[in-house]
Amino acid sequence: MLNKHDVDYGIYLVTDRKILGRRGLVQSIIEAAQGGATVVQLREKELLTGEFYSVAKRVKEVTDELGIPLIINDRLDIALAVDAAGLHIGQEDMPAKIARKLLGPHKILGVSASSVEEAVLAQQEGADYVGAGAVFATGTKEDISFIGLEGLRKIKQSVAVPVVAIGGINEENLKAVFENGADGAACVSGILGASDIKKAVEKLKNIKRSVK
Amino acid sequence: MLNKHDVDYGIYLVTDRKILGRRGLVQSIIEAAQGGATVVQLREKELLTGEFYSVAKRVKEVTDELGIPLIINDRLDIALAVDAAGLHIGQEDMPAKIARKLLGPHKILGVSASSVEEAVLAQQEGADYVGAGAVFATGTKEDISFIGLEGLRKIKQSVAVPVVAIGGINEENLKAVFENGADGAACVSGILGASDIKKAVEKLKNIKRSVK
Numbered sequence: 001m002l003n004k005h006d007v008d009y010g011i012y013l014v015t016d017r018k019i020l021g022r023r024g025l026v027q028s029i030i031e032a033a034q035g036g037a038t039v040v041q042l043r044e045k046e047l048l049t050g051e052f053y054s055v056a057k058r059v060k061e062v063t064d065e066l067g068i069p070l071i072i073n074d075r076l077d078i079a080l081a082v083d084a085a086g087l088h089i090g091q092e093d094m095p096a097k098i099a100r101k102l103l104g105p106h107k108i109l110g111v112s113a114s115s116v117e118e119a120v121l122a123q124q125e126g127a128d129y130v131g132a133g134a135v136f137a138t139g140t141k142e143d144i145s146f147i148g149l150e151g152l153r154k155i156k157q158s159v160a161v162p163v164v165a166i167g168g169i170n171e172e173n174l175k176a177v178f179e180n181g182a183d184g185a186a187c188v189s190g191i192l193g194a195s196d197i198k199k200a201v202e203k204l205k206n207i208k209r210s211v212k
Numbered sequence: 213m214l215n216k217h218d219v220d221y222g223i224y225l226v227t228d229r230k231i232l233g234r235r236g237l238v239q240s241i242i243e244a245a246q247g248g249a250t251v252v253q254l255r256e257k258e259l260l261t262g263e264f265y266s267v268a269k270r271v272k273e274v275t276d277e278l279g280i281p282l283i284i285n286d287r288l289d290i291a292l293a294v295d296a297a298g299l300h301i302g303q304e305d306m307p308a309k310i311a312r313k314l315l316g317p318h319k320i321l322g323v324s325a326s327s328v329e330e331a332v333l334a335q336q337e338g339a340d341y342v343g344a345g346a347v348f349a350t351g352t353k354e355d356i357s358f359i360g361l362e363g364l365r366k367i368k369q370s371v372a373v374p375v376v377a378i379g380g381i382n383e384e385n386l387k388a389v390f391e392n393g394a395d396g397a398a399c400v401s402g403i404l405g406a407s408d409i410k411k412a413v414e415k416l417k418n419i420k421r422s423v424k
Binding site for chain 1: 260261262263265286287288289292293301303304305306307310311314
C-alpha cells in the first residue's frame with residue numbers, strides 16, 4: 001500500500017490527450033515511468049464519465065504495475081471509482097475542504113495555487129501538496145497568468161507541504177525551478193511532446209539530480 | 213433523515229438549464245414542488261465542477277426546505293459533496309456497480325435503461341429505481357431511440373424496483389404512462405417549459421391520481 005507521505009513528486013507527468021503522439025496514452029505513461037517519472041496525473045477534460053472511468057481504470061492497472069501513484073485531475077468520483085492514489089483539484093473545481101473530507105485521510109490531495117494566499121488556504125484545507133503555477137508560459141492551459149520563479153519561491157516559503165511547480169517547465173528551465181524551491185516539477189508537453197519520452201524524462205531526472 | 217424506500221417517484225422533475233425561463237433554476241424548483249413534484253434531479257452537463265458544486269449546494273438547501281429528495285445526474289462527486297439523496301446515472305456514466313459501492317447502501321441510485329436487459333442489469337447492480345426511456349420523442353436529449361409504451365411495460369414487468377418513465381412526457385400522454393405501469397414520470401420540458409410551473413405540475417398530479 002502506498003503511504004502518501006513517502007511520495008516522490010520529483011518528475012510529475014500530467015497527461016494531455018491533445019498532445020499525445022501516435023504512441024497513445026498508456027504507452028506514453030509507460031515510457032515516462034521507464035525514464036523515471038515519479039507520479040502520473042490523469043487529466044481528461046472532454047470525456048464522458050463512463051469513458052473517463054474506463055481510461056482511468058486502464059491507466060491505474062499500468063501505474064500499479066509500474067509502482068507509481070496515479071492522481072486524477074478534478075474528478076473525485078473517478079479517483080474513488082478506480083481507487084487512485086489521489087486527486088488534484090484546481091481553484092475552479094470542488095472546494096479542497098470537501099474533497100479532503102470525501103477522500104478520507106489516506107489519499108493524496110493536491111491543490112493548484114497561483115498565489116501565496118491560495119497555497120496557504122490549500123494547506124489549511126488539507127492539501128498534501130500544492131501545485132504552484134503557472135511558473136512559465138504554457139500552451140496547455142488557457143487564461144492563466146504566470147507567477148514566475150519568484151512566485152514559486154514565495155509559495156514554497158509559505159507552506160510546509162511539498163510544492164510541485166507546473167507550467168511551461170522543460171529541460172531548459174528545470175534547474176531554476178528546483179533551485180527556487182520546488183519539490184517536484186510537473187510537465188505536460190515537456191514530456192508528452194518529446195520524440196523520445198523515456199529519454200526526455202531521463203534528461204529531466206539528471207538535471208534534477210544535479211541540483212539536489 | 214430520508215428513508216430511500218419511502219421515496220415517491222410520482223412526478224419527478226429533471227432540470228435542464230437550456231429551457232429555464234426567466235424565473236431561473238431555484239425558483240422553478242420551488243414552483244414545481246409547490247405544485248406537487250416529488251423528486252428533483254439536477255442535471256448539469258456544461259458546468260465546471262466548482263460551479264456544479266455551488267449550484268447543487270444551493271438546490272440542496274432548497275429541496276431540504278421543501279422536504280423532497282435531490283438526485284444528482286451523472287456526477288457522484290457532486291452527489292457526495294452536497295450529501296444529496298442520490299445519484300442518477302445513464303449507460304454512458306460510471307458503471308452502476310461501482311456507483312452503488314461508492315454511494316453506500318443508504319443513498320438512492322437510479323439507472324437509465326432503454327431495454328429489458330439494461331433494466332435487469334441495473335437492478336442486479338444495485339439500482340433503487342430504473343429510469344425507463346425515452347418513452348416518447350423529446351427535444352431534450354440527442355441520439356436516443358424511443359421505447360414507446362410497450363417498451364415501458366416490458367421494463368416494468370422485468371424488474372421489482374420502481375420504474376420512472378422519461379422522455380417526452382406531458383399532460384397528453386401521462387395517463388397512458390401510468391396505465392402502462394410506471395411508478396413515476398420524469399418531466400423536463402413538460403414542467404420547466406410551462407408558463408405556470410406550479411399549475412402544470414398540479415395538472416400532472418391530478419392526471420396521475422385519476423389512474424391510481
